[in-house]
Structure formats: C-alpha cells, structure tokens
Amino acid sequence: MSVHERSSRDAWTVANAKARLSEVIERAQNEPQTITRNGRPSxxxxxxxxxxxxxxxxxxxxxxxxxxxxxxxxxxxxRVSDEPRDIGL
Structure with a gap:
C-alpha cells in the first residue's frame, strides 16, 4: 500500500511524517494523525x-x-485502618 492509498486509520512512521509534514498537518485538520516510532504509537x-x-x-x-x-x-x-508494617532498614 502506498502512502497515497493509506487508510485514515493507519499511522505515519516518523520518516514518512517528516517527508510529508504538510500532508500530516492537512489531514490533522479533519482527524487526529498518529505517528509511530519503532512500530509503536508515539x-x-x-x-x-x-x-x-x-x-x-x-x-x-x-x-x-x-x-x-x-x-x-x-x-x-x-479506609483500611491497619497499622504500618515494620521494615528493617
């Protein structure tokens, strides 16, 4: 799937977001745009x-x-009214 065929639910990689920042901003006017880093939403x-x-x-x-x-x-x-426990320091 090319970037142009990207579903609105798909996330942008950092590299794609950098290269296409204007498009990310334009799309963000209509719906939130997720950018991922190392495959995880960032x-x-x-x-x-x-x-x-x-x-x-x-x-x-x-x-x-x-x-x-x-x-x-x-x-x-x-609330629990237990006493604090003893710990050795």
Whole structure:
C-alpha cells in the first residue's frame, strides 16, 4: 500500500511524517494523525481547534466531581485502618 492509498486509520512512521509534514498537518485538520516510532504509537497530531476543545478548562475540580454520574449515589468509601508494617532498614 502506498502512502497515497493509506487508510485514515493507519499511522505515519516518523520518516514518512517528516517527508510529508504538510500532508500530516492537512489531514490533522479533519482527524487526529498518529505517528509511530519503532512500530509503536508515539504521538498524535491534532488541529488547534481539537486541542483547544479537549484541553479547555470547564470549571473547577469540585464542579467536575459534582457533575459526576456518581454524585448523589451514596457511594460508601472506606479506609483500611491497619497499622504500618515494620521494615528493617
């Protein structure tokens, strides 16, 4: 399969991403582009709009926790009251 026939789900190798950086950037405008190193996913290139949408703060941690589906579920969280173990130093 040539680079031109690449499925949008396939990843770019570092070498191909370097050689075709303009195309990686252009495709990242529509969907995230994965770049692999040594055959393993290493980084993902996304558009600025996608980055801003995913990384935007949406209130405080307290607001996030209160908005959880578990809020008001009466979930009981207990702690173990064991003593610390002795270790020799």
């Amino acid at each position: 980084v993902v290139v996304v558009s600025v709009e996608e980055w801003n949408r995913k990384s935007a703060r949406k209130g405080s941690l307290a607001a996030f926790l209160l908005g959880s589906p578990l809020a008001g579920s009466e979930l009981a969280v207990g």
